[in-house]
Amino acid sequence: MASEIGQAIAAGILGGGVYALMAAGLTLIFGVLDIINVAQGIFVVLGAYLSYVLSVHLHLDLLLGLFITVPAMFVIGVVIYWLFIRPLRGAERTSMTLLACFAVALIIEGVLYQEFGSNYVSLNAWYTTASVHLFDFYLADIYLIGFGLAAVAFGALYLILYRTTFGRAVRATMQNQVAARLIGIDVNRVSAVTFGIGTAVTAIGGMVYGAISGGFTPNSSYDLISRLLAIVILAGMGSIGGALVTAIFMTTVEALVDIWQPDWAVVVFYLAMVIILTFRPAGLFGRRAVRAQ
Amino acid sequence: MTSDRAAGKAPAGDQKVTPNPATTAPAPVTVPAGTRHAWPLRSRSLSVTGVAVLIAAIAVFPLVFTNPTATNFGVITLIFVAVASAWNMFSGFSGYLSLGHAVFYGTGAYFLVVAAKDWNLNGADVFWLLPLAGAVAALIAVPLGLVALRVRRHTFVVITIAFFFIAQLSASNLTVTGGSSGVLAPIPNWAGATFNNPFYYLAMLLAAAAVVISVLIRRSVFGLQLRAIRDDEDRAAGLGVRAMPVKLAALVLSAFFTGMAGALWVYFIGQAVPQFVFDPLFDLAVVLMAFFGGLGTIAGPVLGALILEPTQLYLNLQESNSYESEILFGALFLVVILFLPRGVLPTAGEWLTTGRIQRLRGDWQAWRARRTANRPVPPAAGNLS
Amino acid sequence: MSGTLRAEGVSKSFGGLQALADCSLTAPAGRITGLIGPNGSGKTTLFNAITGYERVDSGQVYLDDRRITGASPQRVFALGVGRTFQLTRIFPRLTVLENMLVPANRGRPARERREHAMDLLTFTGIAGHAGSLAGTLSYGQRKLLELAYVLVADPAVVLLDEPAGGVNPSLIHHIADRIRELNSAGRTFLIVEHNMEFVMGLCHEVTVLDSGTVVASGPPEVIRTDPRVLDAYLGTEAADD
Numbered sequence: 001m002a003s004e005i006g007q008a009i010a011a012g013i014l015g016g017g018v019y020a021l022m023a024a025g026l027t028l029i030f031g032v033l034d035i036i037n038v039a040q041g042i043f044v045v046l047g048a049y050l051s052y053v054l055s056v057h058l059h060l061d062l063l064l065g066l067f068i069t070v071p072a073m074f075v076i077g078v079v080i081y082w083l084f085i086r087p088l089r090g091a092e093r094t095s096m097t098l099l100a101c102f103a104v105a106l107i108i109e110g111v112l113y114q115e116f117g118s119n120y121v122s123l124n125a126w127y128t129t130a131s132v133h134l135f136d137f138y139l140a141d142i143y144l145i146g147f148g149l150a151a152v153a154f155g156a157l158y159l160i161l162y163r164t165t166f167g168r169a170v171r172a173t174m175q176n177q178v179a180a181r182l183i184g185i186d187v188n189r190v191s192a193v194t195f196g197i198g199t200a201v202t203a204i205g206g207m208v209y210g211a212i213s214g215g216f217t218p219n220s221s222y223d224l225i226s227r228l229l230a231i232v233i234l235a236g237m238g239s240i241g242g243a244l245v246t247a248i249f250m251t252t253v254e255a256l257v258d259i260w261q262p263d264w265a266v267v268v269f270y271l272a273m274v275i276i277l278t279f280r281p282a283g284l285f286g287r288r289a290v291r292a293q
Numbered sequence: 294m295t296s297d298r299a300a301g302k303a304p305a306g307d308q309k310v311t312p313n314p315a316t317t318a319p320a321p322v323t324v325p326a327g328t329r330h331a332w333p334l335r336s337r338s339l340s341v342t343g344v345a346v347l348i349a350a351i352a353v354f355p356l357v358f359t360n361p362t363a364t365n366f367g368v369i370t371l372i373f374v375a376v377a378s379a380w381n382m383f384s385g386f387s388g389y390l391s392l393g394h395a396v397f398y399g400t401g402a403y404f405l406v407v408a409a410k411d412w413n414l415n416g417a418d419v420f421w422l423l424p425l426a427g428a429v430a431a432l433i434a435v436p437l438g439l440v441a442l443r444v445r446r447h448t449f450v451v452i453t454i455a456f457f458f459i460a461q462l463s464a465s466n467l468t469v470t471g472g473s474s475g476v477l478a479p480i481p482n483w484a485g486a487t488f489n490n491p492f493y494y495l496a497m498l499l500a501a502a503a504v505v506i507s508v509l510i511r512r513s514v515f516g517l518q519l520r521a522i523r524d525d526e527d528r529a530a531g532l533g534v535r536a537m538p539v540k541l542a543a544l545v546l547s548a549f550f551t552g553m554a555g556a557l558w559v560y561f562i563g564q565a566v567p568q569f570v571f572d573p574l575f576d577l578a579v580v581l582m583a584f585f586g587g588l589g590t591i592a593g594p595v596l597g598a599l600i601l602e603p604t605q606l607y608l609n610l611q612e613s614n615s616y617e618s619e620i621l622f623g624a625l626f627l628v629v630i631l632f633l634p635r636g637v638l639p640t641a642g643e644w645l646t647t648g649r650i651q652r653l654r655g656d657w658q659a660w661r662a663r664r665t666a667n668r669p670v671p672p673a674a675g676n677l678s
Numbered sequence: 679m680s681g682t683l684r685a686e687g688v689s690k691s692f693g694g695l696q697a698l699a700d701c702s703l704t705a706p707a708g709r710i711t712g713l714i715g716p717n718g719s720g721k722t723t724l725f726n727a728i729t730g731y732e733r734v735d736s737g738q739v740y741l742d743d744r745r746i747t748g749a750s751p752q753r754v755f756a757l758g759v760g761r762t763f764q765l766t767r768i769f770p771r772l773t774v775l776e777n778m779l780v781p782a783n784r785g786r787p788a789r790e791r792r793e794h795a796m797d798l799l800t801f802t803g804i805a806g807h808a809g810s811l812a813g814t815l816s817y818g819q820r821k822l823l824e825l826a827y828v829l830v831a832d833p834a835v836v837l838l839d840e841p842a843g844g845v846n847p848s849l850i851h852h853i854a855d856r857i858r859e860l861n862s863a864g865r866t867f868l869i870v871e872h873n874m875e876f877v878m879g880l881c882h883e884v885t886v887l888d889s890g891t892v893v894a895s896g897p898p899e900v901i902r903t904d905p906r907v908l909d910a911y912l913g914t915e916a917a918d919d
Contacts, residue, residue, distance in 0.1 A: 030447075036447055036450065036451065084627060084631065087631055088630065088631070092588070094446060094447065095388075095390050095446075096630050098390070098447075098450060099390075099580060099581075099584065099626065099630055100626075100627060100630050100631075102577060102626070103622075103623040103624070103626035103627045103630065104623065104627070105623075106574075106577070106619050106620070106622060106623030106626070107619075107620050107623035107624060107627075109619060110616045110617065110619035110620035110623065111620060113616040113619070114616055114617075114620075222573050226454055226455065226458045229451045229454060229455070230451070230455055232451075233448055233451045233452070233455075237447065237448070263466045264466060266458075266462055267459055267462045267463060267466070270455045270456075270458055270459045270462075271459065273452075273455055274440060274452065274455060274456070274459070277440070277444065277448070277452065278440050278443075281443050281444040281445075281448065282444075283448075514779065514788075517772070517776055517779055517780060518780065520769070520771065520772055520776075521769050521772060521777075521780040523771070524769040524770055524771050524772065525767055525768075525769055527731075527751075528763075528767040528768075528769070529769075529780060530750075530751050530752055531729065531730075531731070531751035531752070531754075531755060531761065532755060532780055532781040532782065532827070532831075533752050533755045533756055533781055533782030533831065534752075534780060534781075534782065535752065
């Protein structure tokens with residue numbers, strides 16, 4: 001029993017790191033652009049499919065493939081932002097951007113269905129099935145790799161945000177868009193690049209997800225986006241560090257519940273969110289005003 | 294009050310504008326021609342005859358088009374008219390976009406099938422369960438609303454999504470809802486060529502009721518407060534509007550109709566299965582319909598549903614898979630959002646209304662110029678000193 | 679219908695910024711009190727504290743003898759305190775008349791409410807726009823609309839945040855006249871303004887705020903030449919005099 005619990009905790013922490021990365025992308029986009037990118041789930045799936053294509057058709061190793069998929073997703077993100085999000089203005093901007101993201105997600109999902117059908121596929125490499133034996137636990141290699149990638153990506157994100165001029169511009173925009181404009185920050189450019197970064201991390205998440213999940217289809221995006229949203233909302237919009245902690249917390253809780261009640265594990269995920277939000281509407285680490293818009 | 298007397302007493306020289314004589318008599322506010330109004334406010338432009346014709350057309354539709362596929366489309370479309378109107382009743386007026394209305398739809402649906410099974414109801418008797426199903430949905434809207442309506446709009450949308458998934462997953466796991474294989478609806482004890490007709494007319498009644506209630510809300514102080522909340526909730530609160538009760542009431546009403554629609558639907562299609570009852574695309578379709586027709590208007594969701602739902606059904610019929618309809622809908626959605634943000638119909642309506650006014654003035658040139666310029670010009674502001 | 683508004687020792691800080699520090703002021707019933715001070719002196723924060731949009735860290739606010747510290751905005755409104763905002767907050771997608779019908783109106787029947795609303799619109803001079811969307815109004819007209827709808831519930835005390843800000847001069851006279859009329863009927867006014875002519879010409883008393891505390895208070899002629907006031911606005915040079 002102890003080892004089962006330990007196992008669950010370990011899997012929770014490692015898996016949580018990956019979810020945290022994808023959630024970080026989401027919360028970053030929210031913080032800078034003030035929009036909820038509900039297409040993040042399908043982006044992850046898209047990233048997974050890209051890795052799949054590279055792996056199966058070009059026989060490229062999954063990790064090496066990342067060098068292609070990450071920039072590719074970055075570009076896709078920037079393009080989508082420029083074409084579909086940037087032109088939206090006006091009183092209903094928050095709802096419209098949300099729906100625009102939904103629409104984009106729908107289109108991508110349809111295209112993926114057309115291309116790949118609804119069969120389950122998964123990503124495979126020598127390390128997706130191997131595991132490391134540590135004390136009493138078996139830690140799947142891919143989980144460790146995933147966590148490692150997430151750590152690297154988080155590190156890179158931190159460096160960008162806190163050690164570059166661009167990062168400073170991003171943080172300024174997050175705090176006050178109008179003021180940022182006034183001091184000469186090109187908010188459009190910052191927004192576009194941020195959206196691109198938020199999308200690029202899904203390439204990594206996608207690859208890991210594709211390898212861990214044991215099979216995915218375009219339909220998997222719903223499960224993904226709902227978890228990511230739950231994590232981000234619970235953490236409090238705009239808090240990247242909070243997203244990390246919350247993601248790990250949620251996945252660990254789910255992994256633990258899974259030991260006893262596998263059917264209900266996922267529900268617990270959402271229930272936890274709802275319950276916590278009832279008492280702390282701004283989220284655990286939220287810094288925004290509580291008042292309804 | 295003294296301010297009124299003060300206003301009355303003010304010598305003519307003080308006022309820089311001539312007081313409008315119409316204001317000393319009760320209300321009807323005179324509207325100068327050419328003043329730009331939002332299309333929904335003067336929905337009298339959708340003349341009474343036009344609406345009557347529409348209702349008549351809908352009423353005789355199944356008698357004229359007896360083909361079961363056609364009436365099939367009719368039933369589902371009318372159900373969506375009801376659902377879209379109900380959704381708009383809450384989300385359109387308050388500005389809180391709900392992506393979880395499927396929860397109410399599904400609750401109504403499951404209530405009907407489970408109650409019909411437990412209470413051994415058959416045939417036409419099952420229809421008596423409809424208002425009950427609505428009531429159950431309305432009841433669960435209360436705790437859901439109390440939790441979800443305390444947060445800002447972004448978070449609200451996400452919470453509704455979370456509720457949706459909780460509902461879907463619960464339905465898949467609970468025994469009372471039959472788990473993932475679902476529950477069968479009772480089999481109606483009528484059949485034949487006119488099988489669809491009772492469903493059709495009930496759906497029509499439901500849609501009509503939803504629209505009527507929407508109109509009543511819009512004309513009431515309650516509706517005014519809702520719309521004020523949409524524009525600036527904090528300001529409204531500071532003026533004495535009690536936001537939570539108002540929002541909650543709208544949600545409960547909305548849930549009531551949505552629940553009934555779900556119950557009617559499940560009886561029609563015969564089975565309640567979690568993935569179909571709680572379909573993630575359900576709310577998206579409803580939102581698109583409302584947006585398409587014009588968010589927050591009365592006619593908008595109705596016309597949006599009347600146009601989009603048959604289209605979707607037709608596409609599903611044509612393609613062996615529904616993926617092309619997904620792409621199409623997504624693209625359509627983007628087009629509407631990017632180019633016609635107030636909805637197709639208000640924009641078209643605006644062209645029509647200004648067209649009419651200009652024609653009345655006999656000024657064809659201006660009308661043509663307006664049509665190509667695509668936007669009517671707002672009146673010169675500041676006729677004050 | 680009289681109402682004396684009193685703030686005693688109110689303090690409020692935002693993180694490291696002390697917006698209000700032991701601030702005390704009185705707006706006597708039936709008088710027009712002006713509140714001036716350099717930018718950042720805490721005037722709007724004080725308004726927010728009085729009307730419940732901010733919680734105070736310490737101190738009390740009284741309406742007549744009733745303590746209203748920390749009451750919600752709805753409650754403060756219901757007790758008879760109306761308030762406008764610096765950046766006009768109206769309901770843009772409602773018509774002007776509908777804007778007037780939003781404030782809770784003590785259970786009057788519908789017809790009376792509309793009449794009352796139209797009367798107020800006539801009083802402020804924008805009745806001609808009653809059927810237009812409030813979003814189409816010019817800036818000055820919005821100020822008038824805000825003034826009008828704040829009066830719907832017949833508040834005893836009216837707080838105006840920069841009523842003359844950014845408005846053209848002839849309109850400013852119009853607004854000042856309206857305020858005088860309302861005041862002659864007994865309403866208390868507390869007005870934040872930067873426009874000195876407006877303040878000095880209209881107010882019975884002026885209070886000066888600087889860095890969150892009251893530095894001077896008295897009739898306009900006295901305040902105008904008070905060295906502490908000059909000091910607050912211009913810096914330490916005046917203090918050397």
